[in-house]
Amino acid sequence: MSSVINTSLVRLDVDLGSSTTDVINGLAAVVHAAGRATSAEALAENALEREAKSGTGVPGKVAIPHCRSEAVSEPTLAFARLTRPVDFNGPDGDADIVFLIAAPAGGGKEHLKILSKLARSLVKKDFIQALHEAKTEEEIVNVVDAVLNPAPKDPVAAAPAAATPATSSSVTRIVAITACPTGIAHTYMAADSLTQTAEGRDDVELVVETQGSSAVTPMDPKIIAAADAVIFATDVGVKDRERFAGIPVIESGVKRAINEPAKMIDEAIAASKNPNARKVAGSGQAVAAEEVGEKLGWGKRIQQAVMTGVSYMVPFVAAGGLLLALGFAFGGYDMANGWQAIATQFSLTNLPGNTIDIDGVATTFDRSGFLLYFGAVLFATGQGAMGFIVAALSGYTAYALAGRPGIAPGFVGGAISVTVGAGFIGGLVTGILAGLVALWISSWKVPRVIQSLMPVVIIPLLTSLVVGLVMFLILGRPLAAIMVGLQDWLGSMSGSSAVLLGIILGLMMCFDLGGPVNKAAYLFGTAGLSTGDEASMQIMATIMAAGMVPPIAMSIATMLRKKLFTPAEQENGKSSWLLGLAFISEGAIPFAAADPLRVIPAMMAGGATTGAISMALGVGSRAPHGGIFVVWAIEPWWGWLIALIAGTIVSTVVVIALKQFWPNKATAAEVAKAEAREVANA
Structure with missing residues (x-):
């Protein structure tokens, strides 16, 4: 370099x-x-x-x-x-x-x-x-x-002291993991903050593994085996967490390791000497519940697990949904009537006509030849991706609760949910059930000879068996009945009931801008998209339009009334409109974080307006994501644009009014400071 x-x-x-x-x-x-x-x-x-x-x-x-x-x-x-x-x-x-x-x-x-x-x-x-x-x-x-480009070190002098077991009983051996969401700056700053603090002390030896964007070098298992305590300074999940099973642990966000490294090291030393300290739970480890002593309540842990499942599911939805929309665009809107037969019975050298025999019935399509065949291939690929969404939701929810041993039972449970007709509700239930059962089994005290079989054979086997029995014998039919009832209710929506649902969905999409409530609304919309029914597509159009309102509205507000916003917010406003057009609600988070009491209610007002109009006009979307860039998959497109524009206007007017007549003192002070600097430099 x-x-x-x-x-x-x-x-x-x-x-x-x-x-x-x-x-x-x-x-x-x-x-x-x-x-x-x-x-x-x-x-x-x-x-x-x-x-x-x-x-x-x-x-x-x-x-x-x-x-x-x-x-x-x-x-x-x-x-x-x-x-x-x-x-x-x-x-x-x-x-x-x-x-x-x-x-x-x-x-x-x-x-x-x-x-x-x-x-x-x-x-x-x-x-x-x-x-x-x-x-x-x-x-x-x-x-x-x-x-x-640091100068090469003497390999003998550079050998890490922590790799050799300490000879003094007064020295505490600590290992640490640092990781931030982007895996760049804070990951490495936290690592060096801990390392430099430890180097200035003679009572501790510390080795850090950074799980960042650069290549991750796993810590030597011998160092982990010799460790007295572990520090997890992370804002994301720890990769291969089970390596540290049974070791006393101190956990925090990554910034605390930067700001309070000495305090975290002291806490780790104290934990290493406390027989009742919280320990890392892991597959096949006999870690008692009181030793685990989780800081988070079970409600919060389950909520985080569901959000993890949703985040892993979204790529399947986005890829599959867009491919379905492209299939309709190329092959015509009657593609759903025969995509499987077209994709499997024809080829590039044997292109279909516009009338095809499907299960003994002559079916006529609007398109023919290459466009019809290519559209069917795209649609079939999209269906393949969409077929995984319930299993992915269930599997990764279980993974978030129990680690890798939960993945297989979670996927099995998701597949069973689809089989019995329980849909995404069943996927949520099986994901949570599989995760909790796998976590419970992993806490069993078993002979050492079978410990190695626990995570790869015994836990997946027993958990899958439990999930399968519970779904087929107890929960499957009731959950399927709930799904049928939900679909019937959605299909019967009209008039004021549809508008009310649009208002609720719009409020949810704009409440926390990408948080749990927003994700719950998005999950509700995408869950029925693969069925292709009209009500599900209307819900999807409503959710996408409402989610686009906050970033666009905040961008317009910063342009219209600059003096109501700080210089940093004005800079964010220059690009947040593009994030909004692409249906990235998170583009409004910097504004909401700085002034939630004014921004969030204004955004919810606009989202509710958009939701109500979109549902009232019967707008439907075959695409689950993409914003303005998939307008070709939305019908009627003009109704969707009217709903989006109306909601954006409402949010823009309301946020300007709130900031004008109920000013934020901190924002006003920062704006005044910026204006004073401009006058001084003029």
Whole structure:
């Protein structure tokens, strides 16, 4: 990586402007002037798109904006030390040190490697101090190059001390896992924060495994076997968690490891000496319930497990649903009448006509030839993906509760739910049941000789048996009756009842913007999409339109009344409209997080309006995702657009009114501060 930065890419003590847009544009121009990008504007646009998703400010008043771009010719790192600090949404104020990491669009993960190495150095006070004290561009290049390309270490001197069992009983051996949702900055900053704290103490030995975007190197099993305690500093699930089964554990979010590393290490030491401390549960491990002592209640754990199942199910729905919609687009809207026969009986060298014999009945289609055949192939592929949604929901819900031993029984339960007609409701039930049963069986105390068989044979076998018996003998028929009743109710909706359902779904989609309530509404919509009935398609159109309202409305509001929003919100507003058009409700989260009392009610008002109009006009969607980009799969498209526009107008007007007549003091103060800076710089 020695060529990613040179003196032509460094700017010391410069004023690049008062906003993140100004700074990123300035650094993009530096990259372009150095011959590393074909267009400064294109690079800046890509970096700003990434910035709009979440601020790149990190502790130490440093910012690390980054992106991939078609305009970039080779991995590049530009640096600026600012005389006028700028707000990058960092935890400790405006940033005066900014790195712009630019990578080619097809350049693999080079920029992530650069980013992770930088992030690991940013917790080191001497590195930040060196950046502030450097007098020349050459000094900056040398300081940065030293962390991107560290000198090779003596393999003998570099051998980790923690790999050798400690000889002193006063030394506590701790292992740790760090992981954040993006797997970039915070993952490595937490690891180095813990490591540096441990290095300054003589009562602890610490080894950390980072589960980030760069290659993950699993910890040596010998180190785990010798560990007295484990720290999980993660915002996501721990990969291969069962490796640490039976070890006392301290768990928290990744940011706590950055901010309170000494306290977490002290807690881990205390846990290692407490016989009643909470321990990691694992497959085949005899870990008693009181040892596990979960911090979360069972209600919260089950809720999180269901959300995990939904998140794993969504790709099946999105891929399968869009393929079904494409099948209709190519093969015609009567594709559902004979897709299986067309896809299996014909080929590229034997294309179908418009009349086909299906089970002895001559069936006529609107299309013929290649379009009909290709549409059937797309539809068949989509049906294959949609056939997995209940099993995926059930399997990964069980996985979230019991780990890998729960996957097979969960998938089996989902398949049984489809067989008996219990649908997605049955999938939810079997996923939770399989997870709880597998978790219970994994706590059994068994002879050591059969412990190794528990996770791969005994737990899946017994749990699948229990789930199958319960579904076929007890729950299958009642759940199937519920599904039939639900489908009949949806099919009978008309007039005011349909409008009421649209209002409810619109409120749910805009309540938590991608959270559990939003996901529950989305699951309800996608569950019936594969049936192709009119009511299910109307629900899907309503849910998609309502979910698009918040990001679009907030974007328009920031453009119409800038003074009601902070500079950071104004920047987010420049791109949130695109997220809204693509049906990404999460684009409005930065606004709702900053001012929930005004934003969320306004968004719910618009969502309810959209839902009511969409259902009243009988709009249906054959696609489960894609927003405006799948308008061809929505009918009538004009009714859907009317509903979307009406809801967006309502949300925009309401949020502006609430912010105007019930101002947020914190927002007003930040806006006033920004205006004062602009006047001073004028």
